[in-house]
Amino acid sequence: MNLKEVNSVLFVCMGNICRSPSAEAVFRHKAKAQGISLNIDSAGTVGAHVREKPDHRAQKMGAERGYTFNGIKARKVTVQDFEDFDLILAMDNANLEDLQNLAPDHLQGKIMLFLDFAKNHEETEVPDPYYGGANGFRYVLDLVEDASDGLLAQMR
Structure with a gap:
């Protein structure tokens, strides 16, 4: 996949x-800070939280680093997403497998693990912080920031 041609990303x-x-x-x-315009x-792979706002702990930890969650509400991934997005990034191997099972065969190449783009961490999966405390949410941000920087560098 040529990452320089990516115009839309789904996490x-x-x-x-x-x-x-x-x-x-x-x-x-x-992306906005670098002047990169993307969709x-x-x-989520399950619909248990459809239309809910992000977890208050994720929002709190993100706000501490200057990120806004305005307008973000949970939804379930659809088959149409594989047509609509150029790159679909799974947070862990279970999500990757779920996406691969849902995606049409000809669109499998759009699916990757997000942490494949991380440069400063050896983890391959973003751990689910839901049942933990604030440190888990901070660590998620550390991993996500690293992978975001790595992905954006390859997209330029």
């Missing part, structure tokens, strides 16, 4: 209230 986790909205908020902020969204 995907399980419930779309912690990791993927954090990735959306961070990536949107960083950026997030979704």
Whole structure:
């Protein structure tokens, strides 16, 4: 995939209230700061939190670093998303597998793990902070910032 031709990015986790909205908020902020115009969204592989705002802990930790979650509400990923987005980034291997099972065969190449773009962390998956405390949400931001920087560098 030629990342320089990507115009739209979808971040995907399980419930779309912690990791993927954090990735959306961070990536949107960083892309805008670099003058890169993209369609950026997030979704979940399950619909348990549809129309809910991101977890208050994700919003709080993100706000501490200058990120806004305005307008972000949980939704479930759809088959149409594979047509609508150039790049679909899973937060962990379970999300990756769910996306691969949902995507039409000819669009499988759009799906990747988000942390494949991280340069300063060896983790391959963004851990789900839902059942933990504030430090888990901070760590998610550390990983998401690293992968966002790496992805944007390859898109330039």
